[in-house]
Amino acid sequence: MARLLIHGGTVINPATGLQKNLDVLVEGERVVALGSALSVPDALRVEATGCYVVPGLLDMHVHLRDPGFPDKETLKTGTQAAAAGGITRVVLMPNTRPVVDNLETLATVLDTAHRDGVVWVHTTAALTQGLAGLERTDMAGLAKAGAVAFTDDGKTVMDPVLLYEIFQTAAKLDVLIASHCEDHHLVQGGAMHRGEVSRLLGDVGIPALGEELVIARDLLFAADTGARLHIQHVSTARGVQLIREAKARGVRVTAEATPHHFSLTDAAVWTYGALAKVNPPLRPEADRVAVVAGLQDGTLDAIATDHAPHTLAEKRQGLTQAPFGFVGLETSVGLAFTHLVHTGKLSADQVIAKMTVAPAQILALPIPQLAVGAAADITVIDPDFEWTVDPGRFFSKAGHSPFAGAHLRGKAVATVVGGRLVYSEREGLRT
Incomplete structure (x- = not known):
């Protein structure tokens, strides 16, 4: 042996x-x-x-584009990137082609990951069929088949009646809803945060309110139903505060921050253009500081990359036409230590906990340990x-x-x- x-x-x-x-x-x-x-x-x-020497890192928010987009990423290349970044376990989002909204596609993803993956792979499943926000998926069946959470990540379920029914079902099954918080009516047409930089660049912008309204709505639904809610990639100061207040009231909510939201501001779009286009967008300095404060006081439980690869050709289409998202698996440790540990914002063990224990607890996975056995x-x-x-x-x-x-x-x-x-x-x- x-x-x-x-x-x-x-x-x-x-x-x-x-x-x-x-x-x-x-x-x-x-x-x-x-x-x-x-x-x-x-x-x-x-x-x-x-x-x-720490327990293997767990990234709970990853897009590996497989199946459907092999020019962007595959389970093989994405898990290689994870390994190079020190990440031993990834949790995939369901916005592939086809969408992970049925048992067959879920099984295909897990089988491919078992064959090609360099690290351990889990997957989420969609809240609604085709991520269309119109019809619920079979949450009970998908959970039994291995889905570790449910999300329409990249989109938001805008129908409050349908979403409330989903929260009720999630509460009965005790499964996790992971929410991408974005009111489509408010953010349509924007490519970056709505503020001074967007005005200078001539972009209509994405208002912080578009994220905050959905955070508030989902927190109310979680409070009313008792469902477990996880807020993904929190990017605004008011969003952090809404979650902080909900936790104080006993709402079953957790939340994550990405390395780009605690280390960059919307000024990066001025420098890098579409290479810094991401959703939710990079925000001003006050929001970045608030995200760091949320990590410090535990309002934001976990650090997750939202690794979202696109081809360089797509990113070269310009700010308006380029897709949202960029990669993060291979830079997350460096960014966390540079911007959190070496600045004295968090200790090394706190950062490691937010990349190991916290995401495992949120997802009800075995807690990563470094111990005999x-x-x-x-x-x-x-x-x-x-x-x-x-x-x-x-x-x-x-x-x-x-x-x-x-x-x-x-x-x-x-x-x-x-x-x-x-x-x-x-x-x-x-x-």
């Missing part, structure tokens, strides 16, 4: 509060020992001196590794990013999935 020794690092296990210099020995698919100066001559050795899904992070983002070196098919040229401090330097070293900074992918 293959053995792997991770030597010299600081083990951080957020689930138990452990933070100690320990070697980690992996045998097969399990962690079999934690100790000081372990000597295992026949083991593959990963040198982790100066690094954090635990599954050997492990990420090694060098908090002081300095690097410059070069999208041309991404494993994702989308070789572009608004972070191109950014100087970051902190990087995943080794990724272990199921006891196998699948990525190392020195050797690249090992699949």
Whole structure:
């Protein structure tokens, strides 16, 4: 049985509060020992001196475009990108072609992931058929078949009667609704945040109110039905405050922030154009600061990338015509450490918890652990590794990013999935 020794690092296990210099020995698919100066001559050795050794990271909001859009991404290339970013488990959104709104497509996604995936893959399923917002999906059947949450991500169910029925069903089944909050009537036609930069660029803009109205509505539905609600990619100060107040009232709500919403503002669109076009859009500095504050006080539970690849040709169509979204799997650790840890906003263990324990709890998945007997899904992070983002070196098919040229401090330097070293900074992918 293959053995792997991770030597010299600081083990951080957020689930138990452990933070100690320990070697980690992996045998097969399990962690079999934690100790000081372990000597295992026949083991593959990963040198982790100066690094954090943590449970494998979990990204709960990922678009891998498979099936349907192989020019943008596939389950193979997307999970390779995840491994290179230190992420051992991803949760897919259902806006593929065909949409994950039926048992057959869900099974196809999971089967393809099992065959081609480099990391573990879960998937969500749609709230409505075809993401059209008109007819409910079979939530009970899809949940039984493996869907870990339900979302029309990329779109919003605008019919309040239908949505209330969905919340009632979700409450009965105790399944999670993940909400993309966007009032289509208010945001139609905009390509970026409505504000000073959009006026200078001549774009009609997307008002913050379009996000906040839907957050408020969904919080009321969750409060009334008792359903579990997760607010995706929160981007506005008032949105953060609405969630904060709802939590104080006992509403069963969780929320996530993306690295781009805590590290960039709408000024990036002035510099990068459509490469920085994303939905919800990048907001002004006051909103960015509020998102960071939400991460600090626990209003925003998790960090998730909303990895959303598109081809460079699509992004070159210009701000108005280009699709929303950009990649994030390979930059999330660097952005989190650069903008949160090294600025003193959050500690390393807090950031790691928001990328491991918190998303697992939200999705009712097993809590990632780094302990004897635990599954050997492990990420090694060098908090002081300095690097410059070069999208041309991404494993994702989308070789572009608004972070191109950014100087970051902190990087995943080794990724272990199921006891196998699948990525190392020195050797690249090992699949």
